[in-house]
Amino acid sequence: MTPAGEVMMMREMSGLPMDPLPPTTNLLEPVIQRAAEEPGRVMAAYRDGNHFVDVTAGEFYERCRAIAKGIVASGLEPGGRVALMSRTRLEWLLFDYAILASGGVTVPIYETSSAEQMQWIVHDGDVEMLVVETTAMRELYEGAGSQEDGRPEIVVIDDGTLDELARRGEAVADSTLDERIHSLGAATIATIIYTSGTTGRPKGCVLTHGNLRVNVWQTIDAIGSMLQPDEVSLLFLPLAHVLAKIITLVGVEWGAKGAFATDMSALLEEFAMVQPTMIAAVPRIFEKVFNGAQQKAQVEGHGAIFDKAADVAVQWSRHHGDHLPHPLTSAEHALFDRLVYKKVEAAFGGRLRFAFSGGGPLGERLTHFFNGVGVKVLEGYGLTETSPTLTVNRLGAWKPGTVGQALMGTSIRIAPDGEILAKGPQIFQGYWRNEQATSETFDAEEWFKTGDIGDLDDDGYLRITGRKKELIVTAAGKNVAPAPLEDRIRAHPLISQAVVVGDARPFVAALITIDEEAFATWAAPGTPGGTAVSQATDHPALLAEVQTAIDDANQSVSRAESIRKFAVLPHDLTVVNGELTPTLKVRRAVVEKAYGPVIDDLYGS
């Protein structure tokens, strides 16, 4: 008890304790067990034309073994790294499990990665085999530079080398593969996921079988009361993202059917086809569904009704908290349920009960809106380094605006400077071959330093309030380091300043200022000669010139991190306007506020 009159802020909170992991724990166990005990159970589904084709646990494991043997036949030794670059599809998951079964380590590469990023990951990860989805990806990689003495071997999913790999594996005995599987344990490295820091090259987060499997158990412990025997999920986030990965693994462990979406543009259609009961999504998806429903209502002349219905849903949720599903206690809510909410639910296929949201902050209002509509959004918190989940909102412990309470076996502490620290069995061992970065990320008492700032309320809910890392997190959940992009843009002689924006926005954009002195002497054909920068911010010749600098910066990053739009500001940043501190440090938050309308224009809102 806190002595009367003394206000004490909670600085540490732990989930329920958990037993240590059995040393033999590995990620293959649930797949093998399911294939043995319920071989006919549908485990996955993929789209073929106008319908989804089921894949049973037995079929899945059989295909997985065939590929794993091919990998063994190709000479991969236990611990060897195999990079995997593909959109989210059945083969991604098959390859992931096949790599693990062969004793290998999966190194995911985003399908939208640039050639520079591919080269870096293959080089730094010392990758022995590179699995890419398309021949275009192989060409992108090969076009970027020399391969070191035939390594890595490249396998293309779409051009038949997959079959060749399986044929190669026919010579490998079952017992050889079984030995590889039996030698897996909690401490075996399962994956190395590259994440961008604020500066420098991406670093590889080393996660073991134990890290990921325990995070699956922790997640199921938190949400188990919501899970039913016949869950169906629609998988559409990139599996290179650890949130998508862990929710997929939760589905495998639970025995859910995981249906693979084909393309973001077909998402609405596939929600209707698959009718998922659970999904993992990023804030952008929820925004899109909300905005889509709102716009549709407006077009149909029901804009006012929709807005009223949204208010009622939010109010209803604030009153009723985490009760599920909506007991229709208010007449208004019941009315709008038929008129509006059913349509929003229909956008998700009509059967969705809950959705994990991660990757970035989802607004409290939107969380309440979806809850009021009948879709429980479970916002959680974690990093790639933490497998990822540390905290999550759950049934009975659901507080929108926070990221929930600590998972079982997990402790959260707030450092004196506000930084969120964490301990738990899901926390990684370190960065791949980077001792210095690893030691910097743990404090003297072995707490993992998240780099985020937050506080714990009296009930132990974690709220994220800031960030120590100079990073932008887009609404699509992509972490983008602005500094390296800005450096490359500023290398252009005409440009004095670049401020990259995009936090909680759908994509990354940039505000550019022009060097007045360089501009005065700039004399390209079609140049707006003799004018001031402030008169020329829309001049095509100037915009084209700036675009070359943007293009150069974009070479270094994936499409998700690339700058899609920019605006040229009429003058340099100034102290008088507060955009710079008196000693000329750039204040991003002030710049973003001062140029709010310019930024809104970039995002077309």
Added chain:
Amino acid sequence: MSESLPTSGPMGSIHELTDETRVLVRPLQHSDRHELAIGYEHLSAEARRLRFFTAPSRLSDADLEYLTNLDYRDHFAWAAFAIDEPGQPGIAVARYIRDPSHPNHAEVAVTVLDDYQHRGLGTLLLEMLADQARRNGITTFVSHILWDNREVLETMAAAGARIEPEEPGVARVAIEIPAPESPTLVSLIRAALRAFGRVTREVLQSGTEPTPEADEVQPE
């Protein structure tokens, strides 16, 4: 405006760094513009980022004018020169600028060229800047520092600074400037010494008296 030094006030002094490099520290002058522009060109990309956050590729004429047009009361800066090297290049600047809305607060920025870091120069300049600020009625130094700038933040924290989150990536650091005879200055310097190594001061020429605590600053 102020093209020359005020008639009364600090003059230059020569100091020895931890590796025995000798530096001249004197108030920055308007005529140092060119030196400042060159110094900026020699700053690494990372050092520029730590100093300006999103740093321009070069300092414009307007920036240079702003940074060298000092009144030595509301805007003061020390400049350090490596006097034993050819051309006696400028190697560091430490400045404060008073906050018009909180006249007893000032923003501080200290920049040391990469090759001269980790020799106690930043700490020395900060201490000299505090002396000067105190004389001009400033009680608190405020600085905006990237969290990536771990060494500086750790030193400031050890010296009793209040450090709080500001916008993403940035910490706001506030430290009270102790009275000259106050033991907290000694503890500040000791903390800094632990982080940066020993600083010895050889005051050859100074408009100010040697500070009494200088003698107390010995390694423990």
